Amino acid sequence: MEIFKKNDKLSYLIHRNYHLLPVLNRFGIKLGIKNKTVEDICRERKISTGFFLAIVNTYHNEEYFPREELLSFSPLEITHYLRKTHQYYFQHIVPKLDDLLAKLIASSHHDFKGLQMVDVFYKKYKKELNQHIDHEEERVFPYVINLVKNHKIDPKYTIRSFEQEHSNVDEKLNDLKNLIIKYISPDYDENICNDFLITLSLFEKDLEDHARIEDKILMPITIEIENKLGR
Amino acid sequence: MNRKIFIINSSEIIRKGINAILRNYFNTEIILLEKKEELKGFCELTGQEIVIIYEYNATEKTANFQQIQKNNKVKWIAFLNDNEKPAEPRPFCKFYFTTKTQAPQLQKLVSRCWDKTQRKPKNTDSEELTTREKDVLKLVALGHSNKAIAEKLFISIHTVISHRKNITEKTGIKSISGLTVYAILNNLLDTETINPEDLI
Ligand SMILES: [Fe+2]
Numbered sequence: 001m002e003i004f005k006k007n008d009k010l011s012y013l014i015h016r017n018y019h020l021l022p023v024l025n026r027f028g029i030k031l032g033i034k035n036k037t038v039e040d041i042c043r044e045r046k047i048s049t050g051f052f053l054a055i056v057n058t059y060h061n062e063e064y065f066p067r068e069e070l071l072s073f074s075p076l077e078i079t080h081y082l083r084k085t086h087q088y089y090f091q092h093i094v095p096k097l098d099d100l101l102a103k104l105i106a107s108s109h110h111d112f113k114g115l116q117m118v119d120v121f122y123k124k125y126k127k128e129l130n131q132h133i134d135h136e137e138e139r140v141f142p143y144v145i146n147l148v149k150n151h152k153i154d155p156k157y158t159i160r161s162f163e164q165e166h167s168n169v170d171e172k173l174n175d176l177k178n179l180i181i182k183y184i185s186p187d188y189d190e191n192i193c194n195d196f197l198i199t200l201s202l203f204e205k206d207l208e209d210h211a212r213i214e215d216k217i218l219m220p221i222t223i224e225i226e227n228k229l230g231r
Numbered sequence: 232m233n234r235k236i237f238i239i240n241s242s243e244i245i246r247k248g249i250n251a252i253l254r255n256y257f258n259t260e261i262i263l264l265e266k267k268e269e270l271k272g273f274c275e276l277t278g279q280e281i282v283i284i285y286e287y288n289a290t291e292k293t294a295n296f297q298q299i300q301k302n303n304k305v306k307w308i309a310f311l312n313d314n315e316k317p318a319e320p321r322p323f324c325k326f327y328f329t330t331k332t333q334a335p336q337l338q339k340l341v342s343r344c345w346d347k348t349q350r351k352p353k354n355t356d357s358e359e360l361t362t363r364e365k366d367v368l369k370l371v372a373l374g375h376s377n378k379a380i381a382e383k384l385f386i387s388i389h390t391v392i393s394h395r396k397n398i399t400e401k402t403g404i405k406s407i408s409g410l411t412v413y414a415i416l417n418n419l420l421d422t423e424t425i426n427p428e429d430l431i
């Protein structure tokens with residue numbers, strides 16, 4: 001495990017951990033980065049270097065979580081990043097999983113029942129995920145943004161209710177993985193199944209990181225602002 | 232219990248050298264840091280056995296790492312510069328080494344820090360669900376609450392909860408709909424009479 005620094009070349013980060021690629025994209029960074037360092041790129045793209053490094057490092061290592069530092073960043077910056085992440089889920093990951101699961105089921109010869117059950121489970125999960133993210137996009141984030149920009153408290157809403165209802169959306173992904181790894185008869189195309197499980201595992205990890213930023217950073221920062229405004 | 236080694240030293244050569252010595256001896260995650268302050272980023276760590284190898288500096292005041300100390304079992308090993316006097320006793324640290332220390336000695340030093348009584352629990356329990364657990368699982372899958380299950384099976388809610396915990400541990404599945412799929416796949420539910428899509 002290592003912690004990336006502002007003088008590291010961005011290309012080095014990618015070589016060390018290519019799972020960071022979608023994270024870079026969320027910051028609007030595209031490849032063709034030559035030998036530029038993290039600091040160069042951040043200056044160029046007008047991203048706060050500290051925020052970028054904190055996000056990249058927490059993503060790179062599950063156990064690294066510079067809470068104090070993360071709490072010092074702007075809620076606007078954070079919601080922007082979280083929104084980009086939601087977009088990535090819905091424009092890329094979920095369609096990819098849909099496609100792979102459909103192919104997986106089509107490749108199965110006999111154990112139709114097992115995979116059908118998995119399909120039902122997956123569809124239900126997808127619905128929950130949709131509701132979860134819709135709620136954040138339509139209710140929670142706009143509330144935070146309005147609070148920061150206009151210093152106005154919405155009498156009908158407080159972030160504390162989000163704190164209570166914010167559900168765990170990565171638990172079911174692990175169930176889904178276990179159902180396939182442990183309990184479905186292996187009567188399907190192995191390569192498709194591997195792709196599906198790998199995509200699922202990456203998604204699970206990404207969601208954990210995402211939820212951690214929501215729960216441990218966005219919420220406390222917003223509560224703090226509410227407190228200051230006398231709530 | 233999970234183990235971790237932190238190597239904190241301002242010199243990259245020393246950091247990587249210590250790392251090279253320990254890496255081929257311990258199958259533990261090793262984290263290299265430049266400054267003690269960077270430990271702050273690990274405030275979320277809990278329940279781990281941690282060895283921190285740090286650079287002893289007589290003039291530096293001890294930084295505060297309560298968070299990591301409170302939630303984990305932490306042992307400190309000081310790395311002394313050659314011109315530094317041998318360590319006088321310091322709060323967290325009994326161990327130290329210098330550039331003269333041989334690799335096997337350093338490895339011994341670290342292995343003395345690990346708690347030998349903490350052996351990994353053996354996984355002797357069979358994976359198979361007991362009949363009672365299957366009964367509980369069936370009712371969970373059918374959407375019954377803990378209270379309803381307790382009443383149906385004439386057991387206490389507490390027992391139901393403990394069965395559910397075992398079921399999740401054995402199957403690796405936490406959510407109710409996941410358990411329902413499991414129950415259907417293992418023919419614990421009669422899918423002739425129930426439409427599985429309604430249950431999941
Ligand atoms: Fe979210």
Ligand SMILES: [Fe+2]
Pocket residue numbers: 132136166211214
């Ligand atoms: Fe969320």
